[in-house]
Amino acid sequence: MIINKNAIKVIAFDADDTLWINEPYFQKAEHDFCALLENYLPQHAVSKELFETEMNNLSLYGYGVKGFILCMIETASRISAGQLSLKTINKIIAIGQDLLRMPIELLEGVEDTLVRLSAHYKLIVATKGDLLDQERKLKNSGLQKYFHHVEIMSNKKNEDYIKLLNKIECPAENFIMIGNSINSDVLPVLELGGQAIHVPYHVTWTHEQASDEVKPINFLQVESLDQLLPILL
Amino acid sequence: MIINKNAIKVIAFDADDTLWINEPYFQKAEHDFCALLENYLPQHAVSKELFETEMNNLSLYGYGVKGFILCMIETASRISAGQLSLKTINKIIAIGQDLLRMPIELLEGVEDTLVRLSAHYKLIVATKGDLLDQERKLKNSGLQKYFHHVEIMSNKKNEDYIKLLNKIECPAENFIMIGNSINSDVLPVLELGGQAIHVPYHVTWTHEQASDEVKPINFLQVESLDQLLPILL
Incomplete structure (x- = not known):
């Protein structure tokens, strides 16, 4: 060419x-998120669930960190079947807010x-x-x-x-x-x-x-x- | 002039x-949100808490529905002091997604x-x-x-x-x-x-x-x- x-x-x-650099910060965030939920599902399965949630919501949320945080919360809520603590919800929001403050x-x-x-x-x-x-x-x-x-x-x-x-x-x-x-x-x-x-x-x-x-x-x-x-x- | x-x-x-028309849909959403949480605080107090959360996060989230949903979740988590059910979290996400589908x-x-x-x-x-x-x-x-x-x-x-x-x-x-x-x-x-x-x-x-x-x-x-x-x- x-x-x-x-x-x-x-x-x-x-x-x-x-x-x-951007994606490594998202991958770190996703890793931290999956680790938070490993009592419910193995980390690779949490990751798969998160990706499914992201694809389901893509036409509604579009791209970006805020939609990513909402998808993490929705995924956590789903896979914990209502057993999730609000402490975990707050940790998820903190993981997302850190992404919004990522160094360049x-x-x-x-x-x-x-x-x-x-x-x-x-x-x-x-x-x-x-x-x-x-x-x-x-x-x-x-x-x-x-x-x-x-x-x-x-x-x-x-x-x-x-x-x-x-x-x-x-x-x-x-x-x-x-x-x-x-x-x-x-x-x-x-x-x-x-x-x-x-x-x-x-x-x-x-x-x-x-x-x-x-x-x-x-x-x-x-x-x-x-x-x-x-x-x- | x-x-x-x-x-x-x-x-x-x-x-x-x-x-x-836009603001009436946001006000309806906020009303539904406050009603969801009235076991914890009177509705006008929930509304005040939500506004505080929005102002605290404005420089990070900017304007728009996705930030509004994140602020509702954060507010609910705070005022329920960890007593909130995930059913409520899911209802909050649904209130927010309805806003993203508002008729014009x-x-x-x-x-x-x-x-x-x-x-x-x-x-x-x-x-x-x-x-x-x-x-x-x-x-x-x-x-x-x-x-x-x-x-x-x-x-x-x-x-x-x-x-x-x-x-x-x-x-x-x-x-x-x-x-x-x-x-x-x-x-x-x-x-x-x-x-x-x-x-x-x-x-x-x-x-x-x-x-x-x-x-x-x-x-x-x-x-x-x-x-x-x-x-x-």
Whole structure:
């Protein structure tokens, strides 16, 4: 897959696990949650129940920490069959609130890459999640100054990218998306006629894991953000 | 207060309780919640406790239904001092999920007003709340087609309006905000040099109630949206 850099006017970056570390904090939270409930079910079974609750509520809650906390409470309530203490409920809320206060640790090479790309392209952020939470993380990242536009999206399907492209008045062929999720960052953009580069992160939420049918031969993968520089400059 | 209609290029509308009915559903939810807990505290005291929890968590959760559900659970847990049944927790989650499924009932004259104003001005929506929930309500309202831009904001303070005006590339003097909250829709916009019209709704969330010091002499008030027409056309 060859990137046509001459066509690119806007480079969009996913945020969580593309610019900064996120999923390990969710996995730690989930681990703590499962450990809280191991008197009722083995931890891997709690994890499976939680994922089911999340998928059942996804169309109602959308993405983000607050929905995650609500799903943990609902799951705990269900699997304990009414035996759960309110102390546990309070611990679950505390696990969730800690996620809303997670420190921002930039991934390697991110800031230098943004500095150098911003001299040549319009950079934007395109991310899912809770509105306030994503704004807070971006502010705490210190990266806001490199971005012309920040779009916090309720989803990242084709129609959501169409809306985004209309909003920023950018034709798909002048747009490239950079992110760690094949399903959310790469495939929909390619389908619309844009370009995309996959920067895998070592852990991915089950929901974002692409099926085996997707062959990386269809798109470019790099190992870290600084590898974008020789491709895009 | 005289509106200078010749300066106006963009008319921004608040959504909840400006375009459609919202607060009565929240008040019904809160009433049901307080009734659930009246074995522990009188209903007005539960309501006061809930409001305190909401204000304590506002900077962490922001506005919207999901934060409201989390605050109901936290409040219930606190005032029951550990005596609460999980059945009650599940009822609280159900009360909250009903809010996320609330039917959209437009306020009187809204659609006709938007039709007529959209022929002369660029109309936008500027609203607080959960991202997905506000998008869903707008979609269900059938009003989306009248708006050039929809901005779901984490807050509506001066700095949030500055960001919005930059995003839509509209100077404050060409901007007018229409909404039911003096604190969120009127005062910050006036301070920035824009115009604003207050359309009071018969119930307002305590947090949005303006202090007595605000005299409506400083801005225009109309009783319903269709009264905008003789002023703006």
